[in-house]
Amino acid sequence: MPGEVLNAWARIRKNLRESAGARLFEQWLKPIELGDSDDDTNVRLTLPSAFTANWVRNHYQDRLIQEFRAAIPAIRSVSIEVRQASAPAVLRVASEQPAESVVAASAEPIERPTLDPRLTFDRFVVDPTNRVAYNAAKALAEPGVPRFSPLFLHSGTGLGKTHLMHAIGHAYLAAVPNARVILMSAERFMFEFVAAIRANDTHAFKARLRGADLLMIDDLHFISGKKPTQDEFFHTINELTAAGKRLVITADRHPQGLDDVEARIVSRLAMGLVADIKTPDATLRRALLDHRLSELPDVKVPEDVLELLAHKVTGSLREVEGALNRLVAYAQLTGEQINLEFAQATLGDVLRGGTKRITIDEIQRAVSAHYDLKPVDLVSARRAVVVARPRQIAMYLAKRLTTRSLPEIGRKFGGRDHSTVIHAVRRIEELRGSDHEIDGAVRSLIRQLEG
Template identity: 75%
Template sequence: SLKPAPAPVTATQPAPAYDTIIPERPPLDPRYTFDRFVVDASNKVAFNAAKVLAEPGPVRFSPLFLHSNTGQGKTHLMHAIGHAFLAANPHAVVLCMSAERFMYDFVAAMRARDTHAFKRRLRGADLLLIDDLQFIAGKDATQEEFFHTINEIMTAGKRLVISADRCPQALEGVESRIISRMAVGLVADIKAPDLLLRRTILDRKLVDLPDLRVPTDVLDLIASRIHANIRELEGALNRVIAYAQLTGETIDLEFAIATLGEVLRGAQKRVTIDEIQKLVTAHFELKPLDMISARRARAVARPRQIAMYLAKRLTTRSLPEIGRKFGGRDHSTVIHAVRKITELRDQDRDIDAAVRVLMRELEG
């Protein structure tokens, strides 16, 4: 039965003490908890940092800045932090919103001439979760308020978690003082899931559906062909399951291919080594011959290694085939290039950003 709404607090009716009520819960997705997050090398640092930030006791770092491409687990980790923090601190004030919502609420408060209430609400949070920071780019008034909000949260020793689709330094249109504050805490990225992780995620999802049987070859098909992000991966599995339940048909490979026809075709953009070399030379302002030349100057060698890395990641060509396309180089040279760029992506934000841009353009 519906309960009557609580009476509004008035001047003659003092507000209850903090420890006598449980504040209204933030809109956290119940599915997004730490125990449902599949961990591997691509997201382990972000996962461990999120768990540490959610622990009760003194704040070890703040803010935590999470960044990755769309649909790779940022929002899941943010909600998991909220769930874990509230489980340990039931009376805490937790606010979770997108940067777009922050902007909308701030503009509404200005129009209503009531920015004081807006500021009091946000700065009173024990844990503030802001998703998709890139949406405030270029919004000067919003950024001004955002800066003062995060500054007060951090100065008060409270917890702050922010996510975006790129690292702080790559956020164009965001004030340098905000980026500087982000760098004070911990910045953790989540890389694209590899085949093994994608397959594990599908297995984990099926744990919640014990009465449903999805053959191994169907799961392998989805994991191998849907690689853009986890959201699309889970969506493809959900589609197969829903269609089977609606039609009463048995799930097998033929049914999955028929059901996911356009999804599989859309995910199957074939990237060639020639396309990779052309895009890399344009990006780094090199000559096409630099991809196959013997020049070892870093300005040429590093982009060439990036092109080899992308060829290994985005094509089905063998190592010897890739080597031949780069001036007849040995397969061991390709292995070295792949290892070197993998290592540099963790150490050099410029190289990581360049690789991300190139991969987005190639996978289109």
């Protein structure tokens, strides 16, 4: 029956990979090996540590018994055990190879993280809101002695911190293929640590994490208030930084703003490099859309649709990219052409949900403050350029950022005619292409109003 069991195990492994998913399979199920058994009715499976064996036993033993019985009805039981090292094999290798090779030959397989192939540095769109974080991430991914560690990235949801974490993993493994790299969420860190405590095998958990060359922990804020997990996390940080290893951590806020996280952890995190990613403006959202479209040469999206997405989908960059993907998918499924009407019909809920209601009064106050004027100046009859140009900018912003009609905008600016508003909008559009100061002022005001 050994050959029959071996064939059955190959099929079962394939089933497990498909049902469990790549990440769970790689971490927990791939290390399982088929062991020798003196009893034809029992299958013996082995794993490299008591921790992993206990986890598989608790989560998959029933499933494994069912799979083996379905393949070979004579099977009555499946035992899950810790794999014993073979001393003679080590001694034999030792006589032929240097000491470093003995360690490599007897060690467990190098752990590999499940990295999203899309989240690389070359697909990350850079601008002033994220440049420091991007440059820091690239620096940490370089081989050699790290210039700093840990790297702490913080931002709101969907702004790119997880993208940078995966990009670091890709770049570092490309430079150091045999590196031990671990990527997990803080929630996963907590779950595995608690499981190790229950299995009375914390040693394997600690050895695994502290043996990493690059450890990346996502969403640290999830361990707030959980003292045992924080204790272990603190010691892990100390071990890795003392050994000159790389540590990357993300959270939704600055270390000082993490509620119920111990002061000693905050202090250790602050000793590295803390980099934030600010809320993107319409310029970055548009750059992201252009970048993604460059990867889809057969897809044509008109300029006015891109402007609509950049200015109306004001949430995270993930939402902007999702809106574009939805638009393209719907167009391909329906065979319709992408235009402004199609975009508004397809993304109606997204556009409504992402729109911040900006008023003309808010625009007038913002422009007045920017140019050190009084709001009344913008609605006055004064025609001096120091007042007329800011007034035109305010009209331009009112047309761009509100749903008010041209006559309504004109009335809000001292009862001016709609043709005056049209002239102002066209003039500012022209100046933005030739006058860097005007363009910079408009960009700044849009960021302020949309923020």
